[in-house]
Amino acid sequence: MNEIVILEKHWKEKFKNEWTNPLKGKIKVHNKHRKKIKWTEVKGIKQSEIRNENKYEIFYSLSVKCMIKDAHSYYHEEESQERCATFIDGKLIQDELLPREEKENHHEENSEYSDQQAVSEEVNMRLYYDRRAAVQYAERWWNDANPNYRYFEVNDCTNYISQCLRAGGIPMTGAPDRSIGWWYSGNSWSYSWSVAHSFRWYLSSSGNIFQAKLVDKPEELLFGDVICYDFQGDGRWDHNTIVVAKDSENMPLVNAHTNNSRHRYWTYEDSAAWTPDCQYKFFRIGG
Known part of the structure; x- marks a missing residue:
């Protein structure tokens, strides 16, 4: 057989x-x-x-x-x-x-994001974020790797979310300094592009290119918005997802990489990485 x-x-x-x-x-x-x-x-x-x-x-x-x-x-x-x-x-x-953890292994050296030069010319412009395009990208690539970008075998979650936001029209900024802005170029990229912890803090920085706004409840999120996860509640942010749908109670259903998931209930309580101390941050992209 x-x-x-x-x-x-x-x-x-x-x-x-x-x-x-x-x-x-x-x-x-x-x-x-x-x-x-x-x-x-x-x-x-x-x-x-x-x-x-x-x-x-x-x-x-x-x-x-x-x-x-x-x-x-x-x-x-x-x-x-x-x-x-x-x-x-x-x-x-x-x-x-196979060992591909939803909880991010923090292996990149000096992966802390620097906010010192976050403000860019693009931020001062009114941002247009195409939520539909971001969600379409999230649906197309939830279980596959776009050959135009590097694929991270062990943990690809933040790289995938960054690609979705880029597909929604978010401009890149900060290159070539890896600790500044949000960008991807060939064989190099910012920490905020690929590292969950850096991405979370970039989202809440004063000059973030996404013009992201922290909201209090998951029900306030729209399609194309982002949820960040600190599974252990230890202050180190481990994972990111993108909202692609809502259920009958207006709760987010999310897509993610590592493990690849589509229309998963947003809390992640069914994940082996989840603990009762899990903390969440809800970000509205485009303010």
């Missing part, structure tokens, strides 16, 4: 079992907000393999699509994971998630 067929069967059986269902956290979140997962679709796509006699490893993408019943309407929520499965003599022995 084809390995991908075996893996899809393996996952379908896990989803049917109350104790092994990997969507238990998601089910809990949706139940909390009076929603229900009506059905789940699983698809595996093989990326590569390593074979050694009777033992071989399959590297694959697992895509999970859920149909969510929300009051009198329905919508799809999707998620994708990169995984590795080990087979011996055609039997599945192990299946594990």
Whole structure:
């Protein structure tokens, strides 16, 4: 039997079992907000393999699509994971998630954003932000990488959000100083373009190119706006998402990279990175 067929069967059986269902956290979140997962679709796509006699490893993408019943309407929520499965003599022995964390690894040196020269000529102009274009980009690339930009294997969340905002017409500023402004150019980019913590603080800086405004409640956000996450509540901002839809209670549904998610409920309570101490910041782009 084809390995991908075996893996899809393996996952379908896990989803049917109350104790092994990997969507238990998601089910809990949706139940909390009076929603229900009506059905789940699983698809595996093989990326590569390593074979050694009777033992071989399959590297694959697992895509999970859920149909969510929300009051009198329905919508799809999707998620994708990169995984590795080990087979011996055609039997599945192990299946594990590859290490791509939603909580950002802060590996870039000197990744703090500097506000000292944030104000630019562009900020003094009235900003036009095309929310529709930003959302269209977010929907097109939620589970793929645009070859016009670098893709960050371990954590691509902020890079993806920056691309969405750029697609919405936000001008870049600050190059070539990585600690100033928000920009991407060839093999270089600002910390605020790719690092979640730097991006969050750039959003609230006095001269940010987005003319971003901090709002109090998620209900105040519009399509194309941004949510920042500090999962541990320790002051280090880990993750960013973009609002692409709203549910029946006017709550945001968001897209993100790492793990790739589409129309996910904004709180992220179903994420392994989430803790009860999680802090959020809600930013209206374009004031």
